[in-house]
Amino acid sequence: MELYKENQLKIYNSLNKSKEDFKPITEGYVGMYVCGPTVYSNAHLGNVRTFMFFDVVYRYLLHLGYKVRYVRNITDAGHLENDADEGEDRIAKKARLEEIEPMEVVQRYTVDFHNVLKNYNFLPPSIEPTATGHIVEQIEMIKEIIEKGFAYEVNGSVYFDVLAYNKSNHYGILSGRKVEDLIHNTRALDGQSDKKNPQDFALWKKAEERHIMRWPSPWSDGFPGWHLECSVMSTKYLGESFDIHGGGMDLKFPHHECEIAQSQTCSGVKPVNYWMHTNMLLLNSQKMAKSTGNFILPNEILSGKNNILPKAFSASVVRFFNMQANYRSILDFSGEALEASEKGHAKLMEAITFLDKIEADKASTFDVKKWKKACYDAMNDDFNTPILISHLFEAVKVINQIKEHKAGLTNADLEEFKTTINVFVFDILGLMNEATQDSSEKINGVVELLIKLRKEARENKDWALSDQIRDELIELGIQLKDGKEGTTFSVN
Numbered sequence: 405m406e407l408y409k410e411n412q413l414k415i416y417n418s419l420n421k422s423k424e425d426f427k428p429i430t431e432g433y434v435g436m437y438v439c440g441p442t443v444y445s446n447a448h449l450g451n452v453r454t455f456m457f458f459d460v461v462y463r464y465l466l467h468l469g470y471k472v473r474y475v476r477n478i479t480d481a482g483h484l485e486n487d488a489d490e491g492e493d494r495i496a497k498k499a500r501l502e503e504i505e506p507m508e509v510v511q512r513y514t515v516d517f518h519n520v521l522k523n524y525n526f527l528p529p530s531i532e533p534t535a536t537g538h539i540v541e542q543i544e545m546i547k548e549i550i551e552k553g554f555a556y557e558v559n560g561s562v563y564f565d566v567l568a569y570n571k572s573n574h575y576g577i578l579s580g581r582k583v584e585d586l587i588h589n590t591r592a593l594d595g596q597s598d599k600k601n602p603q604d605f606a607l608w609k610k611a612e613e614r615h616i617m618r619w620p621s622p623w624s625d626g627f628p629g630w631h632l633e634c635s636v637m638s639t640k641y642l643g644e645s646f647d648i649h650g651g652g653m654d655l656k657f658p659h660h661e662c663e664i665a666q667s668q669t670c671s672g673v674k675p676v677n678y679w680m681h682t683n684m685l686l687l688n689s690q691k692m693a694k695s696t697g698n699f700i701l702p703n704e705i706l707s708g709k710n711n712i713l714p715k716a717f718s719a720s721v722v723r724f725f726n727m728q729a730n731y732r733s734i735l736d737f738s739g740e741a742l743e744a745s746e747k748g749h750a751k752l753m754e755a756i757t758f759l760d761k762i763e764a765d766k767a768s769t770f771d772v773k774k775w776k777k778a779c780y781d782a783m784n785d786d787f788n789t790p791i792l793i794s795h796l797f798e799a800v801k802v803i804n805q806i807k808e809h810k811a812g813l814t815n816a817d818l819e820e821f822k823t824t825i826n827v828f829v830f831d832i833l834g835l836m837n838e839a840t841q842d843s844s845e846k847i848n849g850v851v852e853l854l855i856k857l858r859k860e861a862r863e864n865k866d867w868a869l870s871d872q873i874r875d876e877l878i879e880l881g882i883q884l885k886d887g888k889e890g891t892t893f894s895v896n
């Protein structure tokens with residue numbers, strides 16, 4: 405039986421501001437969309453927090469036996485510098501400043517993003533669509549919104565008519581903002597804007613003369629508004645209504661609010677059942693900002709090349725640190741906090757390494773089933789990773805007691821205990837045991853060295869030494885294979 409049948413997951417739904425039982429639209433299947441990065445600069449640590457949390461959500465849903473389609477987009481056009489649909493396109497601006505093609509900017513930072521995610525042990529999403537790969541679909545959606553009477557064209561640009569939409573729908577349903585307040589609070593744009601009302605937002609923008617990123621459309625040569633791509637791509641790959649939509653809480657307004665308005669206009673149905681938002685990340689109790697120097701890149705944490713942290717930290721320690729906080733709480737990143745996490749992480753991994761040496765006892769002194777249920781209960785309670793980690797430390801305590809012969813587990817209990825720890829630590833939290841990783845890297849290095857020495861021996865026609873290296877490695881369970889491309893090896 406699939407695990408999801410015995411695990412009722414609860415999700416805090418930002419739409420209703422309450423924890424709700426998770427019921428997917430189609431039993432056994434989950435559609436999840438997470439707003440991805442705008443690839444105009446290096447991956448941001450705050451964003452990495454968000455993606456890391458959804459990586460754990462994805463891993464847990466898979467573990468429960470759901471078939472998950474996880475879509476996380478890449479914004480490679482249309483994201484302007486400010487939310488009022490003004491300013492330069494972020495990617496085009498970077499291209500201008502660095503005197504390179506916009507697509508070079510996109511390529512450079514997409515590669516950086518993937519590199520960071522690989523270093524931090526992320527599972528790739530099922531689909532990673534790009535905005536520029538979906539211009540045709542975006543134009544079609546704009547046409548549909550115009551037909552429904554909720555968008556208008558002015559001077560080659562198309563805007564969503566928020567007031568018209570709000571007559572029969574609820575603009576502000578997610579963010580709690582009121583349209584009337586938005587009118588009063590929005591700064592007058594000094595007549596620069598073509599918008600009928602300041603709270604309207606762009607679906608299509610006519611490109612200015614010098615704007616390089618442009619596509620033909622019925623209205624002008626231009627580019628789509630940023631909010632549109634997520635409506636288009638989520639609908640295309642997950643359907644008009646899907647289960648989970650995630651992102652950082654800074655995206656709630658206007659981005660997600662606009663997404664709801666666009667999608668709801670076209671389909672007439674509620675686009676998303678569960679909205680999930682991660683809280684922000686602080687660095688040394690302050691907002692991260694390049695301009696103030698209070699800034700660090702995810703890869704700089706791993707290399708130690710930065711002025712913020714006292715030393716380098718491993719990816720697994722950073723993951724562990726992230727998971728020690730609830731995703732809906734503010735996370736304060738600092739050297740001291742990371743050092744504390746590093747100690748906890750080492751204790752956990754040390755205990756796990758010892759697990760294999762434990763021998764079964766006649767009787768169990770620890771209730772493994774009860775403990776295992778508590779681990780699942782923590783994750784079922786809106787992915788409460790800090791509580792899960794506290795249960796994992798209970799397991800560490802038991803392992804240490806067993807080490808000192810003060811506790812014991814029967815064979816069956818021991819097997820269940822081992823499997824559960826491994827599942828939660830490695831499969832679900834995505835942590836890595838660097839101790840075993842390090843030693844396997846070292847073994848690889850040593851074997852490569854022996855292959856090199858054997859090659860030299862053969863070149864010197866020292867067949868005795870060459871055979872000795874090969875045969876003694878075989879005895880250790882390492883098989884050398886000579887091929888056209890050189891010698892490779894496999895470990896049995």
Ligand SMILES: [Zn+2]
Nearest residue numbers: 439440634659
């Ligand atoms: Zn989005």
